[in-house]
Amino acid sequence: MGMQAGGSVRAVTALVAAVLGITLLASCAPEPPAVRPAGAGPARYVALGDSSAAGPFTGPHIGPFGCFRSSVNYPHLVAAALDVRTFVDVSCGNAVLEHLTEPQQTEQFGIPTGEVPAQLDVLTADTELVTISMGGNDVKLPDVVLGCVNLLTIPLGPPPFGQSCIPKYVQNGVDAFDANIDAARTRYLDALSEIRRRAPRARVLVVGYMAAFPQGDRGCWPVVPALDQDVVYARQKLEAMNQMIEDVASAAGAEYVDIYEPSRGHDVCQDGATRWMNFLQHDSPGFVAHPNALAHRAFARTVVDAVRQG
Secondary structure, rough: OOOOHHEEEEEEEEEEEHHOOOHHHHHOOOOEEEEEEOOOOOEEEEEEEOOHHHHOOOEEEEOOOOOOOOOOHHHHHHHHHHOOOOOEEEOOOOOHHHOOOEEEEEEEEEEEEEEEEEEEHHHOOOOOOOEEEOOOOOOOHHHHHHOOOOOOOOOOEOOOOEEEEEEEEEEEEEHHHHHHHHHHHHHHHHHHHHHHHHHOOEEEEOOOOOOOOOOOOOEEEEOOOOOOOHHHHHHHHHHHHHHHHHHHHHHHHEEEEEOOHHHOOOOOOOOHHHHHHHOOOOOOOOOOOOOOOHHHHHHHHHHHHHHHHO
C-alpha cells in the first residue's frame, strides 16, 4: 500500500517528518546497488514495489527520502538470506504500476521530495531474480483502509461520525473498488510482460498483500476505529485484490508468493508481538496501516522459502 490516502495519514506523516528533521529532504540520490563478492545466491536480484515492499519506518532509512525505504525491509532480508551477489532495491512508497516504466514524483504532506527513475530501468539481461509487490495504490486500497475510520459507533453522519463507509464506495450497485481491481488487471499483465522482456533470464516472484484485517464478522473498535461491517468490507476488497494479483501472475508465467495465508491471525486487531500491521499501536517499528518490522521478517522467510523450493 501507499502512503497517500486520508487526512489521518498525512497528519501522522507530518509528525514523523518533524521528528526526523527537514534535512532528510536532501537525501534524494539513488541507492547504489549492494554488491557482495562471491555471493552464493542469484547473481543479481532486483526488488520492485510500493510501500508494502519499501517498509517505511521499519528500520533505518535508505535511498531517496520520498520513498521511505527501509534497510531492513523484506527485500533486503531476502538478499542477505540468499547471499545474492548484486542487490538493487527500487521499491518506493506511493508507487503505482505506471511507475515501473515512468519516473515517480515523490512527495509527502504536499512537499515535493524529488523524482525517482522508472523502477524497471534497473533491470538488466543478467538479472536472475525479481520480486514485485505492487497494486494496492492502483486499486486505491489505502482509501478503504483509512477512509473507513470512524470515531463514533453511533451513526450521526458519514465517516468519521459513525455511519458505514460502504455507501461511499458502492453506489447504484457499482462497487468502485471492484472496478479499480478490474482496471488494474491489464496494467499488471503488461508490467509483467515488460519485466520478462527486460530480464528474460529472471525468476519473477509476485508477492501479494498480507491479511490486514481479522477473519469473521467483527472488528476491534476502538483499537482500530472502524465499524464491524466496514472491517469485513475492507477484508473482502483486500482478498479480491490478492486474487487478481495471483491470477495475473499465473497468466504471465510468473510465480505468486502468498503472504496472506501465513499472516492470518497477525492483523491490526492483534496484540503486541502477534500483530504484523500497525495502526494506533506500534509495538514493532513501522508506519500506520503498513506491515511492521515483524511482518517484513516473516515475509522474507516466505519469499526465501519460495525461491529455494522453486
